[in-house]
Amino acid sequence: MIKIFITGGTLDKEYRQTDGELVLTKTHVNEILTAGRCGLEIDLEIIMLKDSLFMEDSDRIRIRDKCRETSMNRILITHGTDTMVETAAVLSSQMKDKTIVLVGAMIPFTFRDSDAVFNLGFALAATQILPPGVYIAMNAKIFNWDNVTKNKETGRFEALN
Amino acid sequence: MIKIFITGGTLDKEYRQTDGELVLTKTHVNEILTAGRCGLEIDLEIIMLKDSLFMEDSDRIRIRDKCRETSMNRILITHGTDTMVETAAVLSSQMKDKTIVLVGAMIPFTFRDSDAVFNLGFALAATQILPPGVYIAMNAKIFNWDNVTKNKETGRFEALN
Amino acid sequence: MIKIFITGGTLDKEYRQTDGELVLTKTHVNEILTAGRCGLEIDLEIIMLKDSLFMEDSDRIRIRDKCRETSMNRILITHGTDTMVETAAVLSSQMKDKTIVLVGAMIPFTFRDSDAVFNLGFALAATQILPPGVYIAMNAKIFNWDNVTKNKETGRFEALN
Amino acid sequence: MIKIFITGGTLDKEYRQTDGELVLTKTHVNEILTAGRCGLEIDLEIIMLKDSLFMEDSDRIRIRDKCRETSMNRILITHGTDTMVETAAVLSSQMKDKTIVLVGAMIPFTFRDSDAVFNLGFALAATQILPPGVYIAMNAKIFNWDNVTKNKETGRFEALN
Numbered sequence: 001m002i003k004i005f006i007t008g009g010t011l012d013k014e015y016r017q018t019d020g021e022l023v024l025t026k027t028h029v030n031e032i033l034t035a036g037r038c039g040l041e042i043d044l045e046i047i048m049l050k051d052s053l054f055m056e057d058s059d060r061i062r063i064r065d066k067c068r069e070t071s072m073n074r075i076l077i078t079h080g081t082d083t084m085v086e087t088a089a090v091l092s093s094q095m096k097d098k099t100i101v102l103v104g105a106m107i108p109f110t111f112r113d114s115d116a117v118f119n120l121g122f123a124l125a126a127t128q129i130l131p132p133g134v135y136i137a138m139n140a141k142i143f144n145w146d147n148v149t150k151n152k153e154t155g156r157f158e159a160l161n
Numbered sequence: 162m163i164k165i166f167i168t169g170g171t172l173d174k175e176y177r178q179t180d181g182e183l184v185l186t187k188t189h190v191n192e193i194l195t196a197g198r199c200g201l202e203i204d205l206e207i208i209m210l211k212d213s214l215f216m217e218d219s220d221r222i223r224i225r226d227k228c229r230e231t232s233m234n235r236i237l238i239t240h241g242t243d244t245m246v247e248t249a250a251v252l253s254s255q256m257k258d259k260t261i262v263l264v265g266a267m268i269p270f271t272f273r274d275s276d277a278v279f280n281l282g283f284a285l286a287a288t289q290i291l292p293p294g295v296y297i298a299m300n301a302k303i304f305n306w307d308n309v310t311k312n313k314e315t316g317r318f319e320a321l322n
Numbered sequence: 323m324i325k326i327f328i329t330g331g332t333l334d335k336e337y338r339q340t341d342g343e344l345v346l347t348k349t350h351v352n353e354i355l356t357a358g359r360c361g362l363e364i365d366l367e368i369i370m371l372k373d374s375l376f377m378e379d380s381d382r383i384r385i386r387d388k389c390r391e392t393s394m395n396r397i398l399i400t401h402g403t404d405t406m407v408e409t410a411a412v413l414s415s416q417m418k419d420k421t422i423v424l425v426g427a428m429i430p431f432t433f434r435d436s437d438a439v440f441n442l443g444f445a446l447a448a449t450q451i452l453p454p455g456v457y458i459a460m461n462a463k464i465f466n467w468d469n470v471t472k473n474k475e476t477g478r479f480e481a482l483n
Numbered sequence: 484m485i486k487i488f489i490t491g492g493t494l495d496k497e498y499r500q501t502d503g504e505l506v507l508t509k510t511h512v513n514e515i516l517t518a519g520r521c522g523l524e525i526d527l528e529i530i531m532l533k534d535s536l537f538m539e540d541s542d543r544i545r546i547r548d549k550c551r552e553t554s555m556n557r558i559l560i561t562h563g564t565d566t567m568v569e570t571a572a573v574l575s576s577q578m579k580d581k582t583i584v585l586v587g588a589m590i591p592f593t594f595r596d597s598d599a600v601f602n603l604g605f606a607l608a609a610t611q612i613l614p615p616g617v618y619i620a621m622n623a624k625i626f627n628w629d630n631v632t633k634n635k636e637t638g639r640f641e642a643l644n
Contacts, residue, residue, distance in 0.1 A: 010503060013503075015505075015590055015591065015594055015596075017589050017590065017638045018635070018636075018638070020493060020496075020505065020534075022498075022503065022505065032279065033301070035274065035275075035276060035278075035279055036276050036279030036280060036283070036300075036301055037267055037276045037279075037299075037300050037301075037316075037317070038279075038300060038301035039300035039301060039302055039317055039318070040300075040301045040302060051503075106198055106500050107498055107500065108498065110594050110595060110596065111498055111593050111594055111595065112593060112594065112595050113196070113498075113593065114196075115196060115197050115198045117196075117278045117279050117282070118193065118196055118197030118198075118199075118278050118279070118281065118282035119197060119282060120279065120282070121278070121279035121280060121281070121282030121283035121286075121301070122197070122282035122283060122285060122286045123286070124283060124286075124301050125282075125283045125284070125285075125286035125287045125290070125298065125301075125303065126286045126290065128302075128303065129286070129287065129290045129291060129303065130290060137286065138198075139197075139198050139199060139200035139201075140194070140197055140198075140199040140200060140201045140282070140285050140286075141200055141201060141289075142286065142289065142290065152501070153501075155198075155500045155501070156198070156200055157200070171342060174342075176429055176430070176433055176435075178428050178429065178477045179474070179475075179477070181332060181335075181344065181373075183342065183344065212342075267339050268337055268339065269337065271433050271434060271435065272337055272432050272433055272434065273432060273433065273434050274337075274432065313340070314340075316339045316340070354601065355623070357596065357597075357598060357600075357601055358598050358601030358602065358605070358622075358623055359589055359598045359601075359621075359622050359623075359638075359639070360601075360622060360623035361622035361623060361624055361639055361640070362622075362623045362624060428520055435518065436518075437518060437519050437520045439518075439600045439601050439604070440515065440518055440519030440520075440521075440600050440601070440603065440604035441519060441604060442601065442604070443600070443601035443602060443603070443604030443605035443608075443623070444519070444604035444605060444607060444608045445608070446605060446608075446623050447604075447605045447606070447607075447608035447609045447612070447620065447623075447625065448608045448612065450624075450625065451608070451609065451612045451613060451625065452612060459608065460520075461519075461520050461521060461522035461523075462516070462519055462520075462521035462522060462523045462604070462607050462608075463522055463523060464608065464611065464612065477520075478520070478522055479522070
């Protein structure tokens with residue numbers, strides 16, 4: 001059984017018709033799991049729905065506490081890509097026995113051209129197989145939390161070393 | 162670096178306008194990797210484009226030989242779901258040092274409602290992480306080749322034990 | 323108020339997972355009208371769900387009778403493209419006061435690459451505006467029923483003169 | 484032969500990965516015409532790519548001059564929905580011999596859930612059939628330019644009388 005924590009980010013943004021803004025009002029992760037004919041038992045919980053540029057220390061601590069408190073040892077977290085690495089660093093302390101994978105999208109699921117479905121499938125395999133640790137799963141690659149950065153120009157995650 | 166062998170199956174079927182049949186003429190896996198902003202180095206090769214119901218022993222042996230001959234140790238194979246388990250069994254002999262993951266789709270990529278994108282993302286993570294062995298990755302689950310069957314009624318893969 | 327009669331055809335075909343066949347089990351026209359934020363009052367009725375290659379004279383007469391019996395004067399009919407022209411000919415007799423537009427799709431709505439949404443939008447405008455007569459609306463063109471043929475090679479409808 | 488003038492609006496907005504904004508950089512109308520297997524001869528021209536909230540009088544006059552100057556008498560204009568009615572009013576003066584149809588979308592084409600494809604199909608039929616005049620084609624309805632308003636709450640166009 002896998003725990004999925006939703007925190008928001010580009011992945012779940014959708015178009016608000018009244019003003020043309022992209023907003024976070026709900027998660028589309030269940031739709032993605034249905035599209036993938038997911039046969040896993042999943043326990044999905046929305047912690048928050050935030051653009052990760054607006055996440056504060058208190059938000060990251062809340063996510064960390066949620067990871068600690070759950071009885072499950074395999075945890076997938078959806079997260080905005082801009083500060084995913086910062087949150088991963090906060091999660092890495094005192095969490096020796098859990099496998100935590102952070103994933104996001106460069107283009108929202110609501111767009112035809114989104115990477116969200118591929119990324120979530122990818123991350124869900126990583127969450128099931130990887131040994132305890134905190135990881136970022138993006139661009140069909142798995143990164144340790146302390147060896148990754150987002151290249152703002154290309155929009156790609158890269159290993160530091 | 163990952164080797165992807167294409168063998169056909171539902172995943173790559175597309176609509177032929179002239180007679181309304183679903184046919185295999187090319188692979189869509191590159192489109193899926195692009196959608197997933199895949200940053201991995203991939204070496205993709207089409208071995209055949211067959212509905213797996215029409216695969217013969219010689220086809221499975223050809224796929225096995227291709228797996229043996231490649232210098233790469235991490236191999237993803239796209240395959241029709243109907244006889245995926247049979248091919249996996251053939252692959253399992255004398256292939257102790259390679260990680261081979263078979264994946265397919267219940268609905269072709271060309272359909273809006275396809276599971277192909279999710280499944281390929283999932284399988285690509287599994288191929289990178291799993292220890293040597295032959296696996297089937299479907300329904301967001303990883304199965305050992307000798308502990309899986311496709312339930313024809315539900316269209317879902319299930320563990321035997 | 324517009325009457326929509328559903329008769330089947332490629333437009334409504336969907337993938338049957340159990341055997342990989344394309345089948346007609348329901349209509350997707352309501353989904354298309356929702357996608358188009360259709361504000362018209364529509365009275366939709368399924369007459370049959372047939373591949374038009376298998377339509378018989380009795381089917382065409384049934385469609386004609388339905389068109390005669392309805393009190394509405396503006397009628398849109400979804401129909402397979404292969405015998406759309408034959409049905410249009412049957413409809414043209416003794417129906418002087420009604421505007422009837424036949425429309426179909428070369429690729430089913432369930433495919434990403436379908437022409438169904440565009441075609442239905444196009445035909446719905448034609449149905450509202452055209453004077454009484456029987457028309458075929460395909461390839462962004464409007465054809466009189468007696469001046470059109472489907473080019474089987476290109477899959478395009480063409481005027482005879 | 485139909486003239487299509489592109490002026491921008493929600494229809495053509497796309498996601499800019501670097502900052503997560505929705506921006507206008509090109510038109511998707513050719514993609515939509517391809518999806519609809521459009522067999523019409525179309526002469527497409529981008530006049531501007533503007534959110535219609537930022538259109539000024541000079542923009543509307545430029546669009547009007549373009550409509551006057553073209554030798555074609557059937558003109559489709561893509562336009563943002565917020566000030567479509569204002570532009571239609573400007574176009575209506577001294578244009579007695581041309582059929583001009585304005586169309587837009589409530590959700591950009593780049594979204595899965597867009598109304599753009601349906602709307603463009605609808606408007607393209609209207610442009611071919613309607614007598615000279617200036618019209619707005621939205622929500623599967625045709626409105627005269629002087630008898631329509633956009634209901635900002637529902638996002639729907641409504642007749643005034």
